[in-house]
Amino acid sequence: MTAIWSVETAEFKKNAENVVDNNNIMAVVKNNAYHYGLNFAVEQFLKIGINTFSTTSLKEAIRIRQIAPEATIFLMNAVYDFDAVRDNEIHMTLPSLQYYYDYIDDLHDIHVHLEFENLLHRSGLKTVDEIKEVLQHHAQNKNTLKMHISGLWTHFGYADEFEVPDYDIEKAAWLEVVDTLLQDGYQFDMIHAQNSASYYREGYVLPHHTHARVGIALYGSRPYSTLDESMITQSLTVKGNVIQIREVQNGDYCGYSFAYEATKNNTKLAVVDVGYGDGILKSRAKHDALINGKRYPIRALMMSHMFVEVDSEVHAQDEVILYNNDIRVDEFTFKGVGANSEQLSAMNHDSLIKEYR
Numbered sequence: 001m002t003a004i005w006s007v008e009t010a011e012f013k014k015n016a017e018n019v020v021d022n023n024n025i026m027a028v029v030k031n032n033a034y035h036y037g038l039n040f041a042v043e044q045f046l047k048i049g050i051n052t053f054s055t056t057s058l059k060e061a062i063r064i065r066q067i068a069p070e071a072t073i074f075l076m077n078a079v080y081d082f083d084a085v086r087d088n089e090i091h092m093t094l095p096s097l098q099y100y101y102d103y104i105d106d107l108h109d110i111h112v113h114l115e116f117e118n119l120l121h122r123s124g125l126k127t128v129d130e131i132k133e134v135l136q137h138h139a140q141n142k143n144t145l146k147m148h149i150s151g152l153w154t155h156f157g158y159a160d161e162f163e164v165p166d167y168d169i170e171k172a173a174w175l176e177v178v179d180t181l182l183q184d185g186y187q188f189d190m191i192h193a194q195n196s197a198s199y200y201r202e203g204y205v206l207p208h209h210t211h212a213r214v215g216i217a218l219y220g221s222r223p224y225s226t227l228d229e230s231m232i233t234q235s236l237t238v239k240g241n242v243i244q245i246r247e248v249q250n251g252d253y254c255g256y257s258f259a260y261e262a263t264k265n266n267t268k269l270a271v272v273d274v275g276y277g278d279g280i281l282k283s284r285a286k287h288d289a290l291i292n293g294k295r296y297p298i299r300a301l302m303m304s305h306m307f308v309e310v311d312s313e314v315h316a317q318d319e320v321i322l323y324n325n326d327i328r329v330d331e332f333t334f335k336g337v338g339a340n341s342e343q344l345s346a347m348n349h350d351s352l353i354k355e356y357r
């Protein structure tokens with residue numbers, strides 16, 4: 001018996017198809033495709049017709065090129081290994097005016113997407129005037145070896161927030177930039193801005209945009225809680241097993257350092273073979289696990305074990321589900337456990353058995 005991380009391939013693919021819903025989607029596959037596996041995810045996305053991918057690491061971008069020779073691959077971080085970017089026909093962000101002037105010669109024959117900084121302040125040209133400066137300087141550059149301006153993009157930092165006006169503010173600022181540039185006669189092969197939350201909030205790909213740049217929805221988690229669960233399906237299961245059932249008495253401390261104190265006699269604790277060493281977050285262990293279709297509270301988390309308080313219906317060798325489509329990652333996101341991607345990224349694929357079914 002070993003704890004298992006498994007993905008139902010048909011479900012994964014079906015969910016991705018539902019998310020795409022005939023729209024043009026750039027699949028975000030960074031961080032090993034949100035830990036679902038880069039090769040697996042890219043292969044499934046290709047099968048349903050997605051042929052545009054983005055990541056933050058050059059290493060991943062090159063791996064995507066090997067899996068998908070015809071795909072458009074967009075690197076969201078600027079890098080300095082210009083030959084590798086060029087040789088692999090990777091599109092890359094243009095992150096600042098300084099970067100443009102410093103590397104203008106190195107960028108020759110690389111497709112860049114001009115990035116607008118907006119409210120996130122992580123990267124990008126600061127104003128529409130800075131964007132125009134690059135466009136004008138580039139147009140006047142007589143050098144035959146120069147970069148290609150193929151795209152315009154931004155990233156919304158507040159699309160997942162509903163209590164504050166900042167998403168509307170950043171969206172309006174961005175749409176103004178897009179409109180101004182298009183009215184001035186500039187053209188871009190690709191314009192993209194929306195993450196999963198923005199894509200679902202708007203219900204479509206924004207006007208003039210060629211793609212929505214979607215991550216977490218493709219991996220089966222809702223970006224915000226008011227989105228109906230039926231819109232997105234989780235194909236991932238993480239489960240352990242009951243090793244044995246122990247009975248403890250009122251006042252007994254269980255687990256390391258007084259982790260849990262039993263509050264009644266004959267409390268039944270299932271000892272389960274999964275713990276934080278497998279990637280179960282401490283904050284996740286404040287909530288329930290699913291055993292034989294019923295939820296039971298986790299009482300203590302250790303490196304390779306956890307205690308779950310159970311009743312007489314639970315026995316040794318029963319499966320203990322931490323995550324599946326009935327006890328979803330996004331449920332715990334909205335309970336404050338951590339971002340969807342944080343819970344997914346924590347999983348230890350070296351200690352869990354990893355299966356694609």
Ligand SMILES: Cc1ncc(COP(=O)(O)O)c(C=O)c1O
Pocket residue numbers: 028076155194195196197213214215216217223
């Ligand atoms: C620049 C950029 N675009 C798009 C995404 C996708 O966001 P989500 O997973 O919320 O769809 C991310 C994820 O962090 C990102 O950093």
